Amino acid sequence: xxxxxxxxxxxxxxxxxxxxxxxxxxGGGLGIGGxxxxxxxxxxxxxxxxxxxxxxxxxxxxxxxLSLTVIAARDSGGxxxxxxxxxxxxVGDVVPAPASSPDLGGDLLPPLPSSDAPAAPPAAxxxxxxxAAE
Numbered sequence: 274x275x276x277x278x279x280x281x282x283x284x285x286x287x288x289x290x291x292x293x294x295x296x297x298x299x300g301g302g303l304g305i306g307g308x309x310x311x312x313x314x315x316x317x318x319x320x321x322x323x324x325x326x327x328x329x330x331x332x333x334x335x336x337x338x339l340s341l342t343v344i345a346a347r348d349s350g351g352x353x354x355x356x357x358x359x360x361x362x363x364v365g366d367v368v369p370a371p372a373s374s375p376d377l378g379g380d381l382l383p384p385l386p387s388s389d390a391p392a393a394p395p396a397a398x399x400x401x402x403x404x405a406a407e
Contacts, residue, residue: 274345280336289330296323 297320 275341276346278337278340278344282334282341285330285333285337289334291325292323292327292330296320296327
């Protein structure tokens, strides 16, 4: 149903654009157009017919716009986009830190010095974590 109304809506929009572009300019909004009389449709009857057709297409455009809004509201079922988010993706969860690359030599930060441990860097084969306080 929505696809049919959307197709009609797009056809009306395209027709409305064409009808508006066919009309003769009546003002000098930008200082161009409006002069001459050598246009395709210069008669007063053609101008009123295009004006009526513009009104008709404008009303049809509004009706199809409102119809699409009602259809979209009905199809949503009262659910929200946020309802689809799983509980484990909720805000406030702790994201685990990525494992350090083995070619970087473990932890990138030096160990924190403690009062009973010497201030020497750890050996290459030991982990780079400070000793546990007793």
